[in-house]
Amino acid sequence: MNNKTFTVKYYIARTKGTSVKWQRGRKTGCLPMWIADMDFKGDERVIEALQDFIVQGDYGYANLPEDYYDVFTNWHKRRNDVVYKNEWIRFSQGAVDGIFQVIYSLTEENDGILICTPLYPPFKATIKECKRKVYESKMINDDGYFTFDYKDIEKKLKTGKIRMMMLCSPHNPIGRVFKRGELEELFELCHRYKVLICSDEVHSDIIMPDQKFVPALSIKKYANDIITITAASKSFSLAVFKHCHVIIPNKKLRDRFIAYQRHTHVGSVNAFNALPTYYSYKYGEEWLDSLNNVVFENYEYMRDQLGKYYEMTTLEGSYLLFLNVAPHNGDKPAAKYLQEECKLLVNDGETFGKGYGSWVRINLATSLNNVKKATRALKKIVR
Ligand SMILES: Cc1ncc(COP(=O)(O)O)c(C=O)c1O
Structure with a gap:
């Protein structure tokens, strides 16, 4: 499945639900790209199988499926x-x-x-x-x-x-x-x-x-x-x-x-x-392979657009990009700066290790559209 089709089929607008990620986005008026979960729902066969279980109504003590x-x-x-x-x-x-x-x-x-x-x-x-x-x-x-x-x-x-x-x-x-x-x-x-x-x-x-x-x-x-x-x-x-x-x-x-x-x-x-x-x-195997392609496209987009301005990790695995905002944050704590200046919620690098206060972690498991918005915002603050 190509990336566009995957996104159309599986992207979920989580803005109104109980999502920790998006609730904070709503409260702050920011695009949330923090915490490590995705803005995609699973393969439809997985959801159907779960629906079948719920609809059956047998909620007594249960073993794992035999296989x-x-x-x-x-x-x-x-x-x-x-x-x-x-x-x-x-x-x-x-x-x-x-x-x-x-x-x-x-x-x-x-x-x-x-x-x-x-x-x-x-x-x-x-x-x-x-x-x-x-x-x-x-x-x-x-x-x-x-x-x-x-x-x-x-x-x-x-x-x-x-x-x-x-x-x-x-x-x-x-x-x-x-x-x-x-x-x-x-x-x-x-x-x-x-x-x-x-x-x-x-x-x-x-x-x-x-x-x-x-x-x-x-x-x-x-x-x-x-x-x-x-x-x-x-x-x-x-x-x-x-x-x-x-x-x-x-x-x-x-x-x-x-x-x-x-x-x-x-x-x-x-x-x-x-x-x-x-x-x-x-x-979910085919779904997962498609998801990996979507994450990689998002990474390539951000890297190609921002790589010459920002130090960032080479993404080999996970959907989490670690990016050094310095010098564009002017010595201010980077995550807070991005929230105020870019309306972007990311994880504060300092929480991952002492001395990483100018770094932030960005979650790329979302639509290319959201990644483009974030990229535009990050480009605007380049000094
Ligand atoms: C490496 C790693 N371990 C554990 C967790 C948390 O997993 P759980 O919610 O299953 O405790 C995360 C979440 O981001 C993680 O990145």
Whole structure:
């Protein structure tokens, strides 16, 4: 399906509903391009299947569909060449909930946890919430292309205080789809210093042309050290349903995780919330491929129009662009400046890492029309 057809068919005007993104847009009179969800509804077959479930009226206790695990594992095998065994898979209510449970069950109070910044803020907040210590390694920025600082990472691992590394792959907000070699080098370091890896892969379905997503667990040598968190929530905009997978091949770690879930009564899967994920993996593949093309067109448009004025990330994965507003913001906090001067709502770079106050994160999962409006506004403030 071409991008125009996709947009006509699936774009939803969310201006009047309960959307967090658009309600704030309405209140401020701004075009909302913050938060990470989409302005597109899912494939019509997914919506029909959900309607059928609702209309039937059978809302008693329910199991997952019998082929749920096959549909989920085949998706990852087919698209990313990774094999997940059914018994490795547990569930959480969303990715951040999964991160929280992984930290709580597999580390101890005051253990160090490593993150690479700039990074989606709830990672740091959750580590602190769990009373663990945050170790932050700044990524190296080469004109908007961010990479791991292995030397700095090793220096931190060498302290012996770090028990876990929280990886974000693809990485929000810098849009990187890490190469196999980059991940191997990172995992080798973690292995050497006996550090577990928790890989949040919720953006793994939004991959730009010519990029190949490498799931952490496809690097089999380190599988015993790895926990993967993955969901369809970003891929198909299902955030409201709060359904996520926590994949743990190492039996000892998995048993600890399961014991924690039993103890806290949080492990039982919500079969209703799982349905949109199930139907999306079943019927949504063509839709997703089209969506990726739409995001890429939006990215190319913004890059071509603004690239000579603004430093910005090379979008390899996710629909989130990180853009440096300096010097056009005249030393003012960039997100606030864009809200006032451009009537544009974006995420404040400073929340992703110290020193990124002139950066903003822009959500490109919307119509090209909205991207054009935002681009025009950003062009107007060029100094
Ligand atoms: C990397 C990453 N992890 C987790 C989340 C939040 O997921 P959830 O709403 O399932 O907790 C987001 C949302 O933007 C994200 O970008």
